[in-house]
Amino acid sequence: MSARVTVVGGGVIALLTAVECVLEGHKVTVVDQGPIPHSRATSFDQHRILRALHPADPGTTAAALRAHRRWVELEELFLTRFYEQVGALTVLPPAAAADGAAMLGNAGAARGS
Ligand SMILES: Cc1cc2nc3c(=O)[nH]c(=O)nc-3n(C[C@H](O)[C@H](O)[C@H](O)COP(=O)(O)OP(=O)(O)OC[C@H]3O[C@@H](n4cnc5c(N)ncnc54)[C@H](O)[C@@H]3O)c2cc1C
Known part of the structure; x- marks a missing residue:
C-alpha cells in the first residue's frame, strides 16, 4: 500500500x-x-571517510563494505557521481595489517576497496 x-x-x-x-x-x-x-x-x-576495516569487529567491517557497495549502487541509480574515492592511508603493525587484510577478504572486499 x-x-x-x-x-x-x-x-x-x-x-x-x-x-x-x-x-x-x-x-x-x-x-x-x-x-x-x-x-x-x-x-x-563533501569530505567524509568511509572506513571499511574495523579491527576485531567483523560485523562492523562487513556492514561498512555493504555501505560502500550501496553508495556505488545509488550512483548507478541516479546516473551521477557523488562518492569520490580518493583513498586513505591506514598504518598498522605488520601482524595487525595481515589480520586486517584477512578480515576484509573474508568480508568480501575486493583488493583496493
Ligand atoms: C566535522 C565532521 C566530520 C565528519 N566526518 C565524518 C566521516 O568522516 N565519516 C562519517 O561517516 N561521518 C562523519 N561525520 C558525521 C556525519 O557527517 C553525520 O553523521 C551525518 O552528516 C548526519 O547526517 P544527518 O542527515 O543525520 O544530519 P544533517 O546532515 O546534519 O542534516 C540535518 C538536516 O536537518 C535540517 N534541520 C535541522 N533542524 C530542522 C528543523 N527544525 N526543521 C527542518 N529542518 C531542520 C538541517 O537544515 C539539515 O539539512 C562528520 C561530522 C562532522 C560534523
Missing part, C-alpha cells in the same frame, strides 16, 4: 530515507529549514 511520507530535514540520512521510501512506492515530501543542501547540515560538505 502506498503511503504519504513527510521527511523532516534534508541531510544525507533524510534524503536516503526518502529514496528508500520512493523505491518502495510511497509519495514523499522532504522539508528542511532552508535550501537543500543546507549549509548548517553536518552532511553539507
